[in-house]
Amino acid sequence: MNETTLRQERDGAVLVLTLDGGATRNAISPPVYRQVQAAVIDAAQDPGVRAIVLTGDNGFFSSGGNIHALKASAQKTMAEVTANTDALNVMIKALRDCPKPVVAAIEGGAAGAGASLALACDMIVAARDAKLVVAYVKVGLSPDGGVTHFLSRGLPRQLVAEMCMLGTPVGAERLFALGVVNALCDPGAARGEALALAQRLAAGATQAIARIKGLIEAAPDTDLATHLDREADGINRARFGDEAREGLAAFLDKRKPDFAGKG
Amino acid sequence: MNETTLRQERDGAVLVLTLDGGATRNAISPPVYRQVQAAVIDAAQDPGVRAIVLTGDNGFFSSGGNIHALKASAQKTMAEVTANTDALNVMIKALRDCPKPVVAAIEGGAAGAGASLALACDMIVAARDAKLVVAYVKVGLSPDGGVTHFLSRGLPRQLVAEMCMLGTPVGAERLFALGVVNALCDPGAARGEALALAQRLAAGATQAIARIKGLIEAAPDTDLATHLDREADGINRARFGDEAREGLAAFLDKRKPDFAGKG
Amino acid sequence: MNETTLRQERDGAVLVLTLDGGATRNAISPPVYRQVQAAVIDAAQDPGVRAIVLTGDNGFFSSGGNIHALKASAQKTMAEVTANTDALNVMIKALRDCPKPVVAAIEGGAAGAGASLALACDMIVAARDAKLVVAYVKVGLSPDGGVTHFLSRGLPRQLVAEMCMLGTPVGAERLFALGVVNALCDPGAARGEALALAQRLAAGATQAIARIKGLIEAAPDTDLATHLDREADGINRARFGDEAREGLAAFLDKRKPDFAGKG
Numbered sequence: 001m002n003e004t005t006l007r008q009e010r011d012g013a014v015l016v017l018t019l020d021g022g023a024t025r026n027a028i029s030p031p032v033y034r035q036v037q038a039a040v041i042d043a044a045q046d047p048g049v050r051a052i053v054l055t056g057d058n059g060f061f062s063s064g065g066n067i068h069a070l071k072a073s074a075q076k077t078m079a080e081v082t083a084n085t086d087a088l089n090v091m092i093k094a095l096r097d098c099p100k101p102v103v104a105a106i107e108g109g110a111a112g113a114g115a116s117l118a119l120a121c122d123m124i125v126a127a128r129d130a131k132l133v134v135a136y137v138k139v140g141l142s143p144d145g146g147v148t149h150f151l152s153r154g155l156p157r158q159l160v161a162e163m164c165m166l167g168t169p170v171g172a173e174r175l176f177a178l179g180v181v182n183a184l185c186d187p188g189a190a191r192g193e194a195l196a197l198a199q200r201l202a203a204g205a206t207q208a209i210a211r212i213k214g215l216i217e218a219a220p221d222t223d224l225a226t227h228l229d230r231e232a233d234g235i236n237r238a239r240f241g242d243e244a245r246e247g248l249a250a251f252l253d254k255r256k257p258d259f260a261g262k263g
Numbered sequence: 264m265n266e267t268t269l270r271q272e273r274d275g276a277v278l279v280l281t282l283d284g285g286a287t288r289n290a291i292s293p294p295v296y297r298q299v300q301a302a303v304i305d306a307a308q309d310p311g312v313r314a315i316v317l318t319g320d321n322g323f324f325s326s327g328g329n330i331h332a333l334k335a336s337a338q339k340t341m342a343e344v345t346a347n348t349d350a351l352n353v354m355i356k357a358l359r360d361c362p363k364p365v366v367a368a369i370e371g372g373a374a375g376a377g378a379s380l381a382l383a384c385d386m387i388v389a390a391r392d393a394k395l396v397v398a399y400v401k402v403g404l405s406p407d408g409g410v411t412h413f414l415s416r417g418l419p420r421q422l423v424a425e426m427c428m429l430g431t432p433v434g435a436e437r438l439f440a441l442g443v444v445n446a447l448c449d450p451g452a453a454r455g456e457a458l459a460l461a462q463r464l465a466a467g468a469t470q471a472i473a474r475i476k477g478l479i480e481a482a483p484d485t486d487l488a489t490h491l492d493r494e495a496d497g498i499n500r501a502r503f504g505d506e507a508r509e510g511l512a513a514f515l516d517k518r519k520p521d522f523a524g525k526g
Numbered sequence: 527m528n529e530t531t532l533r534q535e536r537d538g539a540v541l542v543l544t545l546d547g548g549a550t551r552n553a554i555s556p557p558v559y560r561q562v563q564a565a566v567i568d569a570a571q572d573p574g575v576r577a578i579v580l581t582g583d584n585g586f587f588s589s590g591g592n593i594h595a596l597k598a599s600a601q602k603t604m605a606e607v608t609a610n611t612d613a614l615n616v617m618i619k620a621l622r623d624c625p626k627p628v629v630a631a632i633e634g635g636a637a638g639a640g641a642s643l644a645l646a647c648d649m650i651v652a653a654r655d656a657k658l659v660v661a662y663v664k665v666g667l668s669p670d671g672g673v674t675h676f677l678s679r680g681l682p683r684q685l686v687a688e689m690c691m692l693g694t695p696v697g698a699e700r701l702f703a704l705g706v707v708n709a710l711c712d713p714g715a716a717r718g719e720a721l722a723l724a725q726r727l728a729a730g731a732t733q734a735i736a737r738i739k740g741l742i743e744a745a746p747d748t749d750l751a752t753h754l755d756r757e758a759d760g761i762n763r764a765r766f767g768d769e770a771r772e773g774l775a776a777f778l779d780k781r782k783p784d785f786a787g788k789g
Contacts, residue, residue, distance in 0.1 A: 146487060
């Protein structure tokens with residue numbers, strides 16, 4: 001069985017992470033979970049990295065868990081199986097906890113845990129013909145990796161039920177219309193478009209973006225009064241920071257701000 | 264006053280529940296609430312039933328509470344009135360708690376408590392010209408049956424406010440675009456289309472679908488870390504079950520899985 | 527610096543609040559926050575006011591915080607800065623707590639705290655070419671005034687991230703398709719269209735509308751069982767009230783209800 005590996009490249013301040021699993025359509029398993037997690041944690045601490053692109057080679061994002069491995073897991077102990085899903089969850093949480101923005105670039109499709117991985121990113125660029133598929137049910141399983149949580153944040157329950165109970169694929173154009181996909185592109189162009197988006201994020205105010213990610217993450221679980229306080233605390237601190245000094249000065253000088261090294 | 268009754272039919276493993284209230288457009292009241300609740304609880308325990316269709320005769324889904332009965336309720340005691348809404352709530356909770364998937368088939372429209380009933384289902388098939396109407400406000404009342412909860416799960420607050428504060432009808436085509444309606448059909452075809460969808464659900468992995476229903480129900484009230492654990496617990500147990508054994512084997516054998524009797 | 531002021535006009539039972547800040551595109555600051563808050567609290571207590579329109583002059587809704595003032599705030603103490611965001615939050619909470627419905631009429635655009643102000647309203651009428659912009663990040667700041675909370679109620683996280691992390695403007699037509707904007711109109715017509723909508727609200731059942739506003743506000747933070755009880759409590763009380771007596775009688779008499787003085 002071809003194991004998918006994670007390739008890491010740098011393009012300026014953007015870290016590009018590429019799943020490469022050949023004929024498996026970039027199936028993922030605990031070794032890859034740990035590589036993605038480690039790469040994201042390293043990037044979070046590296047001041048040279050200001051945004052991340054996560055993508056897959058071979059015309060696909062990721063097909064999720066390898067079916068052969070899933071079948072073999074019935075021979076494993078519950079402890080071994082639990083360790084595997086724990087590794088998946090730790091990777092997903094690392095992506096959501098990472099203060100740097102992460103852009104998914106989807107060619108072909110993202111299926112199963114691959115859909116969880118795509119939805120754990122902050123933004124999604126997808127080829128027009130790409131699909132999101134949550135078809136665990138077809139092999140008698142229920143979803144993992146947070147996909148039912150992520151889909152429920154912004155999509156009606158009826159559509160989420162159809163995707164998860166029947167495994168109905170949903171295309172990128174529909175997801176764009178619903179606001180889950182940020183940008184559509186021609187097949188083959190997702191990596192390039194996502195990289196361009198990530199470069200814009202990398203040129204932005206990194207500390208402000210980290211604060212925004214935290215606010216958006218907290219919003220659905222926070223009542224308005226508490227959230228207003230949290231937003232106020234964020235902007236009040238930001239006003240005295242380097243990024244606001246540069247950003248406000250540049251705005252009034254009618255020039256582009258230079259946030260590099262301010263974050 | 265014609266009382267609406269509930270007709271029960273079986274089509275293979277699908278239970279079809281049909282509201283029939285003649286000229287009242289299937290107005291519902293405590294006797295029907297209790298019939299629906301009982302039918303759903305029985306179906307939950309009947310291994311022969313694997314999916315449910317809920318629909319209405321007479322070219323309509325349900326017009327909700329009977330206006331004559333509502334007017335008469337001003338002559339009742341608060342205790343009697345409370346007993347009525349309690350019966351409504353118990354029916355709605357039975358639908359959400361039912362581990363079998365429920366598909367609403369909507370002709371014409373679903374209004375008031377009829378809209379609550381439709382939205383309490385897992386999926387919705389609607390005739391292209393059908394409408395969802397929450398017009399309690401027009402008779403000086405506020406909504407019941409969970410409709411403000413259900414609408415708030417997936418639709419922006421502004422649209423929910425318009426529907427509930429003005430009673431603006433929203434058509435099936437718009438609800439489809441927003442993801443609340445799963446499939447549109449020609450007028451007269453909703454029952455048949457919903458039955459076909461329910462047959463696909465009934466042929467699916469019943470235990471996995473029950474677990475998925477629970478995950479989707481819990482998602483909006485659960486933080487990511489807790490939800491990841493819940494998903495992991497579900498899939499870990501599923502891996503050792505009959506449905507996964509059959510589903511994974513069938514996938515690798517490139518044949519259709521046979522989940523009957525596995526759930 | 528031109529200070530924006532708040533103009534108050536009455537059109538029947540509708541209070542029209544207009545931000546007028548000349549060349550600043552109705553930039554807002556603590557003095558205006560306090561005027562809006564006071565106007566809303568007065569309106570809540572005035573039985574003659576049954577709905578509110580909030581709009582801006584000069585072809586714009588509001589550009590949010592004045593950039594010059596924001597730059598000057600770096601010279602202020604944390605206590606002064608905190609007092610300013612507190613005043614903003616108090617205004618936003620007054621709008622959400624107000625039992626009377628509030629309709630935003632947007633020409634041109636709503637930016638920064640102006641976007642928060644628009645989204646704090648119950649419904650939005652917007653000129654077809656108007657835009658919502660949350661571009662704090664461009665000057666090195668994170669959002670305030672509840673905008674990340676409001677956007678997260680009904681829009682997918684990916685779109686909210688794009689709006690807040692990149693400051694991408696989102697047009698009224700897209701927001702209408704997503705359900706955040708209730709009605710589109712030709713440029714210049716937003717005030718008139720919003721006033722017509724508010725007149726319909728003002729002719730409605732004011733107590734029921736207040737109860738509906740409370741239910742919609744509570745829905746996302748409440749589990750289904752608790753919310754069903756809350757809805758039931760509301761409708762049970764309403765059944766014995768003046769509004770239901772008039773509304774049900776009018777319905778059965780096939781005449782328009784007269785809710786004036788019943789609320």
